[in-house]
Amino acid sequence: MTHEHAHPHPEDEGPPSEHEIMSRAMQELLEEKGLVTAEQVRRRMELFEQEFPQRGSRVVAHAWTDPAFRKRLLEDGKAACAEWGLDLEADRLIALENTPQVHNVVVCTLCSCYPRALLGMPPTWYKSENYRRRVVREPRAVLKEFGTVIPESVAIRVHDSNADMRYVVVPMRPAGTEGWTEAQLASILTRDTLVGVALPRA
Amino acid sequence: MTPSAYAPALQRRFNVGDRVRVKAVHPPGHRRTPSYIRGKAGAIERVCGMFPNPEELAYGFDGEPKRVLYRVRFKQTDVWKSYSGPGGDWIELEIYEHWLDPA
Numbered sequence: 001m002t003h004e005h006a007h008p009h010p011e012d013e014g015p016p017s018e019h020e021i022m023s024r025a026m027q028e029l030l031e032e033k034g035l036v037t038a039e040q041v042r043r044r045m046e047l048f049e050q051e052f053p054q055r056g057s058r059v060v061a062h063a064w065t066d067p068a069f070r071k072r073l074l075e076d077g078k079a080a081c082a083e084w085g086l087d088l089e090a091d092r093l094i095a096l097e098n099t100p101q102v103h104n105v106v107v108c109t110l111c112s113c114y115p116r117a118l119l120g121m122p123p124t125w126y127k128s129e130n131y132r133r134r135v136v137r138e139p140r141a142v143l144k145e146f147g148t149v150i151p152e153s154v155a156i157r158v159h160d161s162n163a164d165m166r167y168v169v170v171p172m173r174p175a176g177t178e179g180w181t182e183a184q185l186a187s188i189l190t191r192d193t194l195v196g197v198a199l200p201r202a
Numbered sequence: 203m204t205p206s207a208y209a210p211a212l213q214r215r216f217n218v219g220d221r222v223r224v225k226a227v228h229p230p231g232h233r234r235t236p237s238y239i240r241g242k243a244g245a246i247e248r249v250c251g252m253f254p255n256p257e258e259l260a261y262g263f264d265g266e267p268k269r270v271l272y273r274v275r276f277k278q279t280d281v282w283k284s285y286s287g288p289g290g291d292w293i294e295l296e297i298y299e300h301w302l303d304p305a
Contacts, residue, residue: 092208092250094273109236136238136293137282155290158278163234163296164207164253164271 053120054186055086056168056194061185063095064173077168081118088117091166096159096196103150104169105143105196107135108161115166119191126195136160146197169196176202209252211270215299220246222274223305224297232260235301243305244276247294255298270299 016024030036059081063070073080077093093115096104108114109132114122125131135142139156143149150156159167171193177185192198216222226241234256250273254265278291285291 090207094248109238110234137278137285138287139291140287152288155292156287157291158293160236160239160293160295162236163256163298165250165273165296 048116048120052117053191056115056118056191057186057189058182059084059086059118060168060170060189060194061182063170064185065182070170073170086118088115088166091115091117092164093118094159094165094167095170096157096167097170098172098196100154100172102155102157103196104157104159104167105135105139106159106161106167106169107132109133109136110162113161113163113166115168118166118168119194123191143197146192148198168194171200174200174202207254207265207268209268211249211252214249214270216246216249216272216302216304218246218248221305222246222272222297222302224274225301225303232257235297236295239276239281239295239297242276242281244274244280247273247275249273250296271296272299272302274302 027036027038027041031038059073062084063073069080069084072083073095074097077095078088078091080095081088081093096106098104107126112122112127114126116122131142136158139158140150143156161167171189173185174188177188188200188202190198190200193200221243222245223243224235224239224241228237228240250271252268253271255267255269256265259265273294274297275292275294277289278285278287278293279289281293
């Protein structure tokens with residue numbers, strides 16, 4: 001049926017992509033076999049979008065306020081998170097400490113490996129070929145495009161998340177945050193600061 | 203906790219600080235060793251543990267025997283001829299033991 005007016009119709013989305021069809025078919029098969037339910041799949045998506053993105057900020061804010069926890073997080077990220085009630089599932093976590101001498105930044109040059117159980121789904125720029133190709137060979141120029149200028153006196157450590165480990169940056173706590181609650185601290189520990197392309201600001 | 207595929211690397215070829223070179227080979231198939239690092243020399247930064255071999259997992263096999271995974275640190279100026287940043291900048295990757303030779 002065709003008619004002429006401007007409001008969008010659901011069918012304007014076009015036909016489903018091949019991946020959408022495969023994903024739908026796989027889910028239907030798994031449901032038929034009783035291995036998953038639609039409710040479980042929906043809940044999982046909800047966790048990725050609502051709960052997981054909050055976790056990294058909370059864990060690092062806790063590390064800022066508790067030196068003993070910070071030490072354990074740097075030694076074994078997954079164990080420290082588990083102790084704090086966060087199950088990172090299959091992810092093995094390496095927490096990377098920014099210092100006055102070293103700035104850390106994370107990339108996955110092969111695909112889009114990302115600490116999803118801690119930060120949720122990766123942002124589009126993280127998956128872009130531009131970021132993946134360039135941040136390994138010209139990290140300072142790429143960080144500058146994010147508005148982050150790292151002085152030449154500070155070494156940049158690029159981490160290619162190319163296999164089984166996942167990475168989170170522990171930024172330096174900025175001056176002016178003395179006496180802040182963990183919730184206040186978590187609010188400046190944005191996703192980009194935990195990937196290393198930005199610095200937290202008080 | 204959900205079980206991880208990880209196991210501790212009790213038997214291994216390299217230790218922290220050892221100099222290693224990534225094999226400069228280009229076999230077909232699914233590899234987790236990026237092309238840009240093949241042939242480059244660096245040092246073991248940490249031992250990550252043992253993980254199912256991703257080159258087998260990718261084709262539906264069980265990934266056994268597990269392989270030792272290392273974190274290897276490279277000087278950026280050793281990786282990119284045209285690197286324009288300071289000499290103290292590093293890049294680190296995860297490299298499986300069977301991709302490494304002593305350097």
